[in-house]
Amino acid sequence: MRSNYLFTSESVSEGHPDKVADQISDAIVDLFLSKDPEARIACETLTTTQLVVLAGEIRCKGVYEDGAWAPGALDEIEQAVRATVKRIGYEQDGFHWETFKFQNHLHGQSAHIAQGVDASGNKDEGAGDQGIMFGFACDETPDLMPATLYYSHKILERMAADRHSGAAPFLEPDAKSQVTLRFENGVPAAATAIVVSTQHAKGYDEGAGEAELKAYVKKVIAEILPAKLLSEATEYHINPTGSFEIGGPDGDAGLTGRKIIVDTYGGAAPHGGGAFSGKDPTKVDRSAAYITRYLAKNIVAAGLAKRCTIQLAYAIGVSKPLSLYVNTHGTGTVDDARIEDAITRMESLGGLTPRGIRTHLGLNKPIYQKTAAYGHFGRKPEGDFFPWEKTDLADALKAAL
DSSP: OOSSEEEEEEEEOTTSHHHHHHHHHHHHHHHHHHHOTTOEEEEEEEEETTEEEEEEEEEBTTTEETTEEOTTHHHHHHHHHHHHHHHHTOEETTEETTTSEEEEEEEEOOHHHHHHHSOBTTBOOOBSSOEEEEEEEETTSTTSSOHHHHHHHHHHHHHHHHHHHTSSTTEEEEEEEEEEEEEETTEEEEEEEEEEEEEEOTTTTSHHHHHHHHHHHHHHHHHHSOGGGOOTTOEEEESTTSOOOSOHHHHSOEETTSOHHHHTTTTSSOOOSOOOTTBOTTSHHHHHHHHHHHHHHHHHHTTSOSEEEEEEEEOBTOOSOSEEEEEOTTOOSSOHHHHHHHHHTOGGGGGGOHHHHHHHHTOSSSOOGGGGSSOSSSOOOBTTBOGGGOOTTHHHHHHHO
8 A cells, every 4th residue: 555645535515416316315215214114215316407306116015005106195205305405405596495396207116126135935135236335444534434535524514504503604505525635654644635615695706705705614624624734735725616606406417326436435445336325225235335334444443454445245136245355455453354254253244135234234214314415434323323333343353353
């Protein structure tokens, strides 16, 4: 591994059009799981000027059965979509939670997919699709996340909180951030460049308004990043294109699943290619990505490595993973193969089958809309939310080794 280098990660706010789509898709996942913990959902969302479109496949007791919607179900879906957009804060001429046109094209799950996934007789429940999933952790931040992504998320989270509270009334929902850090001996040493582009109220692109917005953003950055990383040499690019009044779905179409690097590790780790939002936890794109993060984080939390990447692979309709790969990038205190063996021997993980993962992490619950902005990883576990961020396996891993 190189020890001296520059690295950059970006984040996008809850009001970014793709993130609006992700949050709507996960609102539908939560709605159906609240009705039926065994529901099957694959919901894609398109957002654009004054329009939201849903498409995908579902199966949900009491909501959609035998090709028909239950009474009131369609209204409940639309209400969940509009409530999501209202919570984000869109009340603009080009995209308003109350007046956008809504189309629902959800329909029943393919019987051919269902027969491969569902448990039957002596057959355990199979994976919902083939694919590879990666998890990652490192000791660069308290939450064991890459520092460049961690700070990019935190800047936008603070700005959103100030927008919602009224502390920064000139902010609008759409925003992006990007942090470049210089690493020395593998440790973050300095922030060389920080980019923040935020949608704003009219008049905040020139004169006193522009000065107020830029001063505010610099203040947020100074409160988020450790002082030792900032200096006079740090470059700031705040709304570098000038005006940013038109934003969100009115400025650019949004689609579910287009921010998979923002959702995961900011480019610091491999990605299997599958998005998370809009999918129930039988889809290993989601659940296996969560369990690999859980395992990698617990390995680092246990002091077994400073950096860890884990890969799992599955075949559609097959319950057991095809492979497990652990790489501690030369930072491990024990051989990587021994860690792999310890993981496979842990009965609590249920053999890392789709059902075993869901059972261990408690994933058959309406816990997903909170994941759909500011990253699925590096979040604080609280109650049923973000169980893959717990470090309750660390002691067992150390004991097994």
